[in-house]
Amino acid sequence: MDLHASRGGGASSGTSLAGRVIEQLALQIALARRVASYDVLYVRSHFMAWPVTWFAHLCGVPVVHEINGTPRDVVITYPALRMLSWLIQRSYRGQYRRAAHLVAVTEGLAVWAKAFAGHDRVSMVSNGANTDIFNPAGPADAELAPFVVFVGGLVAWHGIGQMLFALEDPAWPASVRLVIVGDGVERDQLVRKAGHPRLVYLGLRKQAEIAPLLRGAVSVLCVLDDPDRRSSTGVAPLKLLEAMACGAPVIVSDLPGQSDLVRRLDAGLVVPMGDAAALAAAVAELAGDKARARAMGLNGAAHVQAEASWRQQVSRLHSVLDQVAASRLARDAP
DSSP states (O other): OOOOOOTTOSGGGTOOHHHHHHHHHHHHHHHHTTGGGOSOEEEEOOGGGHHHHHHHHHTTOOEEEEEOSOTHHHHHHOGGGGGGHHHHHHHHHHHHHHOSEEEESSHHHHHHHHHHHTSOOEEEOOOOBOTTTSSSOSOOOOTTOSEEEEESOOOTTSOHHHHHHHHHSTTSOTTOEEEEEOOSTTHHHHHHTTTOTTEEEEESOOHHHHHHHHHHOSEEEEOOOOGGGTTTTOBOOHHHHHHHHTTOOEEEESOTBHHHHHHHHTOEEEEOTTOHHHHHHHHHHHHTOHHHHHHHHHHHHHHHHHHSBHHHHHHHHHHHHHHHHHHHHHHHOO
C-alpha cells in the first residue's frame, strides 16, 4: 500500500489557493507514474483528481472515492472559484460515474451520492478516531484551564464567527478561555481579536499535542454552520470523534449526523446553528456542572472505543475494497 498526499495539507493548512493547485498537480504526476501497478486506487474525493482517476480508468484500475462533502465545499472555501462551479461540478460527477465504488461518511451523503452519480455503488463508512492516541488516559493540559477548545480547519462552515460572538455574550463564564487550534482561510477573524483576554489562538499543533488539550477542556466545540446547505447531508467530523474518544463532553450545532449521535449517547449538548447566545449558555452549563460534564464525556469515550475507532472503520472499509478488488479479478479472469 502506498500513500500519496500533498505536503501542504488541505484548506485547513493555510496554504494559498495557488499553492494548493501546484501541490495537486505535483501529486497527480507522482501518482500517475505508479497507478497502473495498483489493484485499487482509493481517493479522498477532490475535483482536481480527475486526471489521475481518468488515467486509472484507462489502465483498468478500479477507483474508490471517499466523500466527505459535496462540490459546494470548494466554492464556499474559495469564493474566487465560483465562476468555475459548473466545471467543478462536472469534474466530480464524471469521476463519481466512472468510480468502481463510492464511500460516504454519512447516510445523507450516501443518499446524495447515489442521486448525483446515477448508480448504487455506494456505501456508508463513517469517520473514526485513533484510540491509541485519543483516549481518556494520559495527561490533560491544565495550563490554560478552565477552557473550551476548537480544533480543526478555519474554514467557512466551522463556526469560527459564532464562537467569537459567544465569547462576548454575558452568559459566557468570565473565567473560561476559548482556545482555538488550526489554520485556514478564516484565520483573519482571530488575528483581529489578538489581545482578547479570554481568546487563545495556538495556530497549528502536532497531533501529539492535541489529545492533552481535549482531555483538559471543559468542553470541545463542534458548532458547524450550513452555508449554501453544504452540511444538510449530515456531518460526522473527525474532530468530534477524537474529542469524544478523549472523554471530553462536546457542544455541537444541530445538524444531521453529529446532533443525532450526541443526543443518543448523552455525550454533550446540542445548540441551534449560528446561535452565539445558546453556545455561551451551553459553555456555562458544562463549566458549572463538572459531574454531569464528566459523565457525558465518558459516554462518548465508551461509544468511540466500541463502535467508532479506526480499527472498526478500517475493517468496514477493507470489506468494500476487497469486494472491489475481487470484482476486478473476476472481470480480468480469462
